[in-house]
Amino acid sequence: MIEILVAFFVVSGGLFALVAALGVLRLPDVLIRMHASTKAGTLGCGLILVAVAIFFGEGAITARAVAAIVFLILTAPVAAHMIGRAAYKTGVPLWERTVVDEMKSSSSRPK
Numbered sequence: 656m657i658e659i660l661v662a663f664f665v666v667s668g669g670l671f672a673l674v675a676a677l678g679v680l681r682l683p684d685v686l687i688r689m690h691a692s693t694k695a696g697t698l699g700c701g702l703i704l705v706a707v708a709i710f711f712g713e714g715a716i717t718a719r720a721v722a723a724i725v726f727l728i729l730t731a732p733v734a735a736h737m738i739g740r741a742a743y744k745t746g747v748p749l750w751e752r753t754v755v756d757e758m759k760s761s762s763s764r765p766k
Contacts, residue, residue, distance in 0.1 A: 657709060660706075661710045662706075664702045664709065665703055668699045668702030669699065670699070671699030671702065672700070673699075674695045675694075675696040678691025683750040684750040684753070686739050689738055697728065697731040700727055701728070704724050705724070708720035708721065743758055
């Protein structure tokens with residue numbers, strides 16, 4: 656029974672990682688790609704780490720898996736935010752169908 660649960664989490668995590676990879680390849684600009692890779696990548700890695708914690712079931716391995724999940728949840732959004740701000744401030748072009756630019760008035764963006 657545990658093997659089925661572990662397989663579910665591993666396959667689900669792998670599918671989320673695949674969606675993140677496809678998003679990086681197919682989406683039009685840096686900010687949208689970053690969104691796809693951060694959300695799906697974090698969830699994919701988190702689900703695989705949950706599978707590791709369930710499969711091995713030892714306290715030390717479970718603690719490390721939980722610590723890695725917490726680390727991912729805390730650092731991935733911050734890293735994505737900083738990458739997005741850096742891309743915006745260095746003048747990386749936005750997608751032509753982007754209609755809202757909330758940072759336009761608050762920062763100096765090179766043209």
